[in-house]
Amino acid sequence: MSSLKELLAAAPWMRGLTAAQRSRIEAQTVARNLPKGGYACRNGEAAQHWIGVIDGLLKMVVHSPEGKETTVVGFTTGGWFGEGSLLKDEPRRYDAVALRDSQVAYLPRATFLSLYDTSLEFSHFLVTQLNERLGQLIGRMTSDRLLDPNERVALCLTTLYHPLLYPGTERTLPVSQEEIGHLAGLSRPRVNYALKILENAGLLRVEHRRITILNLEGLKQHQSGSHLRPHHAAAHSIR
DNA sequence: TCATTAAATTGTT
DNA sequence: AACAATTTAATGA
Numbered sequence: 638m639s640s641l642k643e644l645l646a647a648a649p650w651m652r653g654l655t656a657a658q659r660s661r662i663e664a665q666t667v668a669r670n671l672p673k674g675g676y677a678c679r680n681g682e683a684a685q686h687w688i689g690v691i692d693g694l695l696k697m698v699v700h701s702p703e704g705k706e707t708t709v710v711g712f713t714t715g716g717w718f719g720e721g722s723l724l725k726d727e728p729r730r731y732d733a734v735a736l737r738d739s740q741v742a743y744l745p746r747a748t749f750l751s752l753y754d755t756s757l758e759f760s761h762f763l764v765t766q767l768n769e770r771l772g773q774l775i776g777r778m779t780s781d782r783l784l785d786p787n788e789r790v791a792l793c794l795t796t797l798y799h800p801l802l803y804p805g806t807e808r809t810l811p812v813s814q815e816e817i818g819h820l821a822g823l824s825r826p827r828v829n830y831a832l833k834i835l836e837n838a839g840l841l842r843v844e845h846r847r848i849t850i851l852n853l854e855g856l857k858q859h860q861s862g863s864h865l866r867p868h869h870a871a872a873h874s875i876r
Numbered sequence: 877t878c879a880t881t882a883a884a885t886t887g888t889t
Numbered sequence: 890a891a892c893a894a895t896t897t898a899a900t901g902a
Contacts, residue, residue, distance in 0.1 A: 813884085813886085814887095815886095826888080826889095829887065833887090843886090846885065
C-alpha cells in the first residue's frame with residue numbers, strides 16, 4: 638500500500654461504519670513517514686493514537702527493568718495496533734520500531750474511543766483482533782520454548798501472513814531474511830538456513846527480498862511439531 | 877531505453 | 890563475523 642486512503646479502504650473495520658464516521662476518520666487520521674529505526678510509539682508515553690501501518694514493517698519490543706529487550710511481534714502493511722493502551726487508558730508498554738523505512742497512520746484516541754462506544758461492528762472487530770493476537774502470542778510462547786529455529790521462522794512467516802490482521806497482504810511477503818531474523822530473534826545466517834529447509838520441504842519459495850508461501854497449512858504444521866524432538870529440547874529453554 | 881555503478885541482500889564459510 | 894556472489898535501484902548517456 639502506498640497511501641492512507643488505501644489503508645483505510647482495505648481496513649475490515651471501516652466497512653461496518655456509517656458514512657459520517659468514515660469521513661470523520663478520513664479527516665482526522667494523519668500519515669507520517671517513519672525512517673528505518675524510527676519509533677511509531679515509545680515505551681512509557683501517553684497513548685494518543687491507534688496506529689496503522691500504511692506500508693513497511695515494525696517490531697514491538699518490550700523492555701525488562703534491567704534494560705534487556707525482546708521482540709514480541711511484528712506489524713506489517715495493513716495492520717492496526719495500540720488499542721490495548723487506549724482501552725485501558727494507560728501509557729504504552731512497548732516501543733514500536735521501524736525495521737525499514739515505513740509509513741504509519743495515526744488515528745486520534747478520541748475518535749477511536751467514540752467508535753468503540755457507538756459502533757457494534759467496530760467493537761466486534763476489536764474483539765476479533767485481540768483474540769487473533771492472543772492466539773498468535775500463545776503460539777509464540779510455545780515456539781520460544783521449543784526453541785527450534787526452523788519452527789520459529791515458520792511461525793514468524795505464518796504470523797505475518799494473516800488476512801484479517803494484515804489485509805491486502807499477498808502470499809508473497811516482502812520481507813528480507815535479516816528482518817525475519819529481527820522478528821524471530823535469530824541470526825541472519827540461521828534464518829537463511831531455516832528458509833532453505835522450508836523451501837526444500839516445498840512449503841515456500843525464497844526470492845530476493847521476499848518469501849512466497851506455497852503451503853500455509855504445511856507451515857503451520859511444521860510449527861506444531863510434526864518432526865518432534867524428544868525431551869532434551871526442554872533443557873535448552875532456560876536462558 | 878540501455879549501460880554503469882553503488883548499495884542492499886543473500887549464500888556460504 | 891567476514892567474504893563473495895547476486896539482485897535491485899539510481900544515475901546518466
